[in-house]
Amino acid sequence: MTMVHVFDAYGTLLDPHAPLRAHAAALGPKLDAVSAHARAKLLEYTWVRTLGGFPWRDFRALTEDGLRHALAVHGVALSEADIADAMARYDALQPFPEVPDTLRRLRAGGGRLAILSNGTEGMLAAALSASGLADLFEAVVSVDALARFKTAPEVYALGFSRLGVAPGEVAFYSSNRWDVAAARNAGCHAVWVNRAGAVDEYADLPPHRVVRSLAEAG
Ligand code: LAC
Numbered sequence: 001m002t003m004v005h006v007f008d009a010y011g012t013l014l015d016p017h018a019p020l021r022a023h024a025a026a027l028g029p030k031l032d033a034v035s036a037h038a039r040a041k042l043l044e045y046t047w048v049r050t051l052g053g054f055p056w057r058d059f060r061a062l063t064e065d066g067l068r069h070a071l072a073v074h075g076v077a078l079s080e081a082d083i084a085d086a087m088a089r090y091d092a093l094q095p096f097p098e099v100p101d102t103l104r105r106l107r108a109g110g111g112r113l114a115i116l117s118n119g120t121e122g123m124l125a126a127a128l129s130a131s132g133l134a135d136l137f138e139a140v141v142s143v144d145a146l147a148r149f150k151t152a153p154e155v156y157a158l159g160f161s162r163l164g165v166a167p168g169e170v171a172f173y174s175s176n177r178w179d180v181a182a183a184r185n186a187g188c189h190a191v192w193v194n195r196a197g198a199v200d201e202y203a204d205l206p207p208h209r210v211v212r213s214l215a216e217a218g
Helices: 024-052 059-073 080-092 099-108 121-131 153-163 177-185
Strands: 004-007 112-117 139-142 170-174 189-193 209-211
Touching: 004 153, 024 059, 059 080, 059 121, 080 121, 099 112, 112 121, 112 153, 121 139, 139 153, 153 170, 153 177, 170 177, 177 189
Parallel strands: 004 112, 004 170, 112 139, 170 189, 189 209
Antiparallel strands: none
């Protein structure tokens, strides 16, 4: 059976911390804390809003909500122009260093590649175009069509139906351990891209495989 390689986008293929690194001078020593807080809040908003059935607010809007909360909590003043600049940079995120070669290798071997992401269709299209990776994927599936975020099972099911495959035919790669747990729960071959050497969790839904870099994929 030929597996279809399905990737999470932010944090797995694309580095989501670059937009704030571009404002390192203004953020000073709080850069890492602000960026981590912004990402954590973004994810919390996706889970809470999906769980509660809140009115739809897409990933771009929640990214900005998380950023503004992080700046307020850490007492950092970033001008409106700088916030707009940081948000624009989410449309030009670059892949982690090993990603382009890995994807090309998988494609050259006849692999089918796709993305399943919380990102909006617009954000994903822009970032993939900016990084020159767009042509490598047969499908880029955004949650926009569902108006629900991961870890809702419908999100993973949307990926399977768009690709016309059974869950067991999907190798799903994510750097987010919670996303790996959800993919495993949905029936995928789940691969945790643990670049940071994070401590394992969700012991009842273990990854089938753990890699330290996407270069080990395949
Ligand atoms: C995504 C986020 C969760 O791309 O990283 O879906």
